[in-house]
Amino acid sequence: MLDRLRIRYQFRHALIFGGLLLALLLCIWGAPAPDSFRFAILGDRTGEAQAGVYEQVWKEVAAETPAFVLSVGDTIQGMNDSSAETEWREIDRMLKPFRRYPLYLVPGNHDIWSPQSERLFQQHAAHNVHYSFDYGQAHFTVLDNSRSDELAAQELAFLEADLKAHAGQPLKMIVSHRPSWLVNVALGNPRFALHQLARRYGVQYVIAGHLHQMLDLSLEGVTYVSMASSGGHLRLSRAYEDGWFFGHALVEVHGKSIEFSIRELGSPYGEGRITKLTDWGMAGLVKRDQPESAPAK
Numbered sequence: 001m002l003d004r005l006r007i008r009y010q011f012r013h014a015l016i017f018g019g020l021l022l023a024l025l026l027c028i029w030g031a032p033a034p035d036s037f038r039f040a041i042l043g044d045r046t047g048e049a050q051a052g053v054y055e056q057v058w059k060e061v062a063a064e065t066p067a068f069v070l071s072v073g074d075t076i077q078g079m080n081d082s083s084a085e086t087e088w089r090e091i092d093r094m095l096k097p098f099r100r101y102p103l104y105l106v107p108g109n110h111d112i113w114s115p116q117s118e119r120l121f122q123q124h125a126a127h128n129v130h131y132s133f134d135y136g137q138a139h140f141t142v143l144d145n146s147r148s149d150e151l152a153a154q155e156l157a158f159l160e161a162d163l164k165a166h167a168g169q170p171l172k173m174i175v176s177h178r179p180s181w182l183v184n185v186a187l188g189n190p191r192f193a194l195h196q197l198a199r200r201y202g203v204q205y206v207i208a209g210h211l212h213q214m215l216d217l218s219l220e221g222v223t224y225v226s227m228a229s230s231g232g233h234l235r236l237s238r239a240y241e242d243g244w245f246f247g248h249a250l251v252e253v254h255g256k257s258i259e260f261s262i263r264e265l266g267s268p269y270g271e272g273r274i275t276k277l278t279d280w281g282m283a284g285l286v287k288r289d290q291p292e293s294a295p296a297k
Contacts (some may be wrong), residue, residue, distance in 0.1 A: 072109025
């Protein structure tokens with residue numbers, strides 16, 4: 001009888017100890033990412049930043065409780081080595097209330113223009129100029145084309161090595177600031193290196209900023225997205241239906257499926273309209289004779 005009680009006592013304490021150990025390991029390593037999650041994609045903040053817009057974008061994003069936030073670049077106005085450090089400190093101050101959301105920055109042409117600005121980007125972004133990361137079943141490759149409209153050979157080499165090393169991930173996205181792919185995709189030309197690599201390794205989405213315009217293009221099963229502005233000035237017609245508006249994308253991942261929700265800012269910077277990615281094309285809204293989705297509540 002005593003032996004049985006002793007065994008039960010030891011078993012109970014082993015379970016308690018095991019639970020505590022598991023909790024400790026999860027605190028150290030972080031809980032495994034779920035198969036279903038959401039994240040936000042921000043467009044450019046700068047390129048003649050409009051006062052108050054970026055701050056409201058973050059407030060609306062925070063209300064959606066994303067697992068993380070991905071920004072397509074142009075976080076500071078930049079272009080001046082003497083003021084760049086001050087600008088990055090202002091960004092750090094601005095984002096302090098949102099530090100609970102991991103932020104992945106892409107280098108834009110307003111972020112990197114010189115050796116000193118490159119060092120500052122790496123310091124404040126806490127990443128190299130190109131890098132990759134996983135969340136759950138999704139893999140993200142971030143490329144640097146901040147100083148050229150084209151992707152340099154070293155960026156393509158990094159991309160190929162990275163995609164090869166993560167070939168087993170079922171969901172893949174490539175992100176850069178400039179849409180180096182725009183002309184080829186618009187002309188339906190698949191014979192360029194980025195697209196060939198995307199096709200070879202099963203990349204579903206290629207995301208960029210720089211234009212400040214919401215566009216959605218497709219080539220051989222790969223979706224190419226140009227993000228709307230998250231603070232940089234609106235250009236040309238400045239009309240919503242042409243893709244000129246302030247907002248962000250909320251991306252829902254469920255297993256192997258991905259769904260984009262394109263969200264315009266609410267008042268006073270927009271009307272809070274919500275659309276699907278497929279509502280957009282290479283020249284703005286595809287169906288302009290129909291009302292957009294209802295405003296967010």
